[in-house]
Amino acid sequence: MAIKSTLPLYERVHLKNSIPRAVELLILSLLISLLAYHLISLKQHGIPTLLAFLCESCFAFCWILVINCKWNQVKYIPYTDRLSKVVSELPAVDIFVTTADAELEPPILTMNTVLSLLAVDYPPQKLSCYLSDDGASPLTYYSLVETSKFARIWVPFCKKYEISIRAPFRYFSSCSKPSEDNPFEFRQEWKTVKDKYDMLCQKIEAASQTNVPSEVFSKVDKKNHPSILKVMIEEEEGLPNLVYISREKRPKHPHHFKAGAMNVLTRVSGLMTNAPFILNVDCDMHVNDPQVILRAMCIFFGVENEKDCAFVQFPQQFYDGLNDDPFGNQMVVLFKYMAQGLAGIQGPFYGGTNCFHRRKVIYGLLPFHKATAGKLTDEDLEKRFGKSNKLKESAEQILSASPHSQRQGGLSSSVEAAKLVAGCAYEHDTCWGTEVGWKYGSATEDILTGLGIQEKGWRSIYCTPDSPAFLGCAPSCGPSTMIQTKRWATGLLEILFSSRSPIISTINGNLQFRQCLAYMWVLIWGLRSIPELVYSLLPAYCIITHSHFLPKVNEPAILIPVTICVTYNLYTLSEYLRIGLSTRAWWNNQRMARTNCTSSWLFACFSIFLKLIGLSQTAFEVTQKNQSQDDDGDDQKNKNYGKFTFNESPIFIPGTTILLVNLTALAVGVVDFRHTSYDESDVGVGEIICCLWVVLYFSIFLKGLFGKGKYGLPSTTIFKSGVMALCFMHFCKWSVKT
């Protein structure tokens, strides 16, 4: 028995990566040689070389950050079968789901997420699921009422037959009919459950067409309403608790978007169930692996030192992803190598969803303080957590790590107190949003909150079971992809330029130096747009002005950029091929990376600039979540499957401009080439090839020039870009004269 209990609950495996490391260092040394070459030839070539030198210095710096992130690849493997031998009683877990807009986030998706959570393999009496609805939508409310009824047959069905997929829409689409080999009883029940699920879908669909009748929602304005709170399932045999919350909103009070919603969820659940662990997911992220909570518990209970695991982050993966990831938003490679590398430093960043937290960490506990409550007076508690006595009590319980005492009365008895802590004035003069809970001040509240945890010295753990733990949807058209990446880059810059930047945390706090570099890698996304923009115009500039930034083809130094280009592309390609992705996916992602960088990230820079000079505020634009691409006919659909779409947004101007400039430069280059013999020509072959390469990278826009409808660039965008391109040409001419 003694032997059994010493079996570890998880294993930490170092993955061998000597070859990638060697290639990374090779690329770095080549970059340094290129810089040296530019430095030497600075006098001879002037401005273009200087610009190239500056841009390449930025690229080299980013590359160092990348190498740092990827250096130690680590994987965690939890052993759920050992859990019951080590942990006699599983702890309670409060689950938070956030939704904000019933149109962009169809309630049926949210309901599937909720159902998949209610049906996980974990003692149901230990689970409570809280849905926060920032849209205060009667439809979402109604859907949840109906879902709670359906849950009463769905959950027992899943458990009885050990159904492997517990989001009904995924289950029924993967299994359209049980085979005849199944027992009669199962087939019968399957039919009933399927009929009930279809009915649920129909009801929600019908309700979305009409105004939903509801006594709770008479005259609710979603931007101006009191807290709405309803316990839908309470301590029922075999079912977790289920609670609906729509926090109070008033026009004059900032609501802090998702972070605000998370803090309300934390307080309300603190009053009602106060579980020591919290799982949070976005409304589109359903559970794909029913054992996921058990896996997380293996890690929480398996770590020798609590400090090593503030939170357990699972990767974001997506279902029904378009083939070969045309929009570059499935981020498979990113999650694989980057997050796995972070796992080898101080742990992964918090990703905002698919993450298990310790409640006490969210409450701001320091890792080396096992319990602080002894030292906290009532006044301290009030300053941190606000006026609610019940909340103060519950927080004290969490911070003092006193054994979980039985709640007085059920959830329903806390409804009034809970409405109070869900009020928009509750956080006044408290630490919510600063030292307690999810942090305010960035559109990427996840990174900011995770940084706040890690700077205290906590570590985190990245868990990647073979079958995806959670699955969600990725944006399915051009504009929403761009808006999402713009929001991320904006939020990240907000952190970089705030007093909470990781540099300060490393100097004053307990953030490890290498972790700080890792944060820098992600925080500077927006800034990278500037050197990339310059670099994508540089070859064109050189061709038009008959200057050079690359060595001539007959100089031996030309081998440096050529080798960088070949090695870098083979290296990134191998990352895709090693995990079974296609060459096409690699190319699509490279292309999107350039597009995102010079468009969305550039706009992020603009919006941060406007914010810094006090002209505007940043907001959280919710991503559209439905997979159906469009309402065109079926044939049409197949032909346009995965094709990039555009709209009037100015975000498409930089990409179009870059394309137009490079096309013009190519034309100029070809003409020049034909009018002069090779030897006397100033046109650099290297520059021409670069121009071509840029055109290939921006081929999305090339297609957009000729596309029809939403697959084409709007004529106003083309016109504006044309004007910008002309200005650039003018600038080139002017710069030669002076």
Ligand SMILES: O=c1ccn([C@@H]2O[C@H](COP(=O)(O)OP(=O)(O)O[C@H]3O[C@H](CO)[C@@H](O)[C@H](O)[C@H]3O)[C@@H](O)[C@H]2O)c(=O)[nH]1
């Ligand atoms: O005012 C708001 C805005 C958003 N949300 C919710 O926040 C979640 C994430 O929003 P989404 O539009 O899906 O953004 P994504 O860019 O897909 O989200 C990623 O990036 C966010 C940070 O930018 C993280 O918070 C998310 O967890 C992460 O999945 C969704 O459940 C929303 O319902 C709210 O509850 N209230």
Ligand SMILES: [Mn+2]
């Ligand atoms: Mn999302």
